[in-house]
Amino acid sequence: MLTATYSLVTLSVEQKNARSMLSSLHAQILNILQNLHNINRACLESAISKLEQFEEYCHKRKVETYVIPAIRQSTRKADPILAELENLSSRCMDLLRALHDQWRYAFEQGVTGVKKLCSEMEQYCHHLHERFAKEEEKLFPVVIGLLPNEQWFDIAAKFLHEVDEKGRTHADMLPSTKHEAWPVMRT
Template sequence: MLTATYTLVALSVEQSSVRLNLLSFQKYVRSTLMQQNSITLSQLEYACENLNSLYQACYWRKTEMYLIPALRETTERADQLLDELNHLNQAALAAIRTLQERAGILADARDFQVEQVCDSIETCCAALLKRLEKEEQELFAMARGLIGGETWFSIANQLMMHDKHLEEMKRSGVALGDQAPPAVAAKAKAKAQAGSVRRLAAPAATDDARIAIPGLQVLPAVELDDAAPAAPLYNARQRSLDDVITK
């Protein structure tokens, strides 16, 4: 089971990176925004952009793209856990949409409620962190016991090809999406965006009246209905991203 161990270690490293970014953003919100009586438009824009980037970074993880589809194709015994993970994803998505709606209202009313904004951010981060925790403690253990050796070899190969594409893009300086599979390019872009969370700092003072609240480009939550092969799910993710980009 060396292949399974290698694969799970690689996935755990990615989990840790995403968790670190989420915790860093939470720390920024709690130490900065929650200490204020009001939030400026620039701060609200900044929070919306970072929260959206974090959600997409979670969405394009290798666990989502390769492990979960393989597990669903292998057995139905993981369906209940996968449904729980999907519900957490839905909760995070709902919180982002709520924040988006509040952002529009706040921009018109010029009345920035710190508590409402921070509640949405906390709800989203908590749901995503809970999902990562359940994956580490439950999903990985279940996958190790239910997925066979050949499937683990296939997943490991997908992970290596994924990393190879990213490395080739870095070496050649190719713009995202030019020569890489859509899912690989999208994940690289989301990872780069989420990386900016580590450099969190209060936005520079600007004329709030000139700042437009961006429309959040949130990817749809993963639907976990009937078990489907990994390839169709992979293609569906590509179409979802293409729809977001064209909009």
């Protein structure tokens, strides 16, 4: 049961980080709306690019990479919840595609076009916020009882391996542990 607890705490921390990033993105969109007359193409392009980067991040989260595949492999009892989550993700992807295709033309339509674009960006944020809430309120509580201990152990091992890999990447940037790589201290 400790592995399940560790996994859920890890998911909770990741969820908190994702919510924080989403909140920052939403604040940026609201800032654009408040300063419509000072907005340029680069500002809109940057906001959309950040949304696209955030979407990539969302698909690499542990819940997407490890937990949902484990649930699908283990049982069909969570299919309705997974379908809801997939539907919200699909809406987000559709909005991002539309934003990517339309942002250049928003300026030709003036303030109305930029407002419409910002409204679609807000809709994207709303759908993601809804997805995060469903993950926390519906998926996580159900998943606790659905996955056997062996799968929780496997998930926790993957989480730890991921942490280990990140640690190795950072360690590779440090000087070698051989004495000649470190500066010699003379007194």
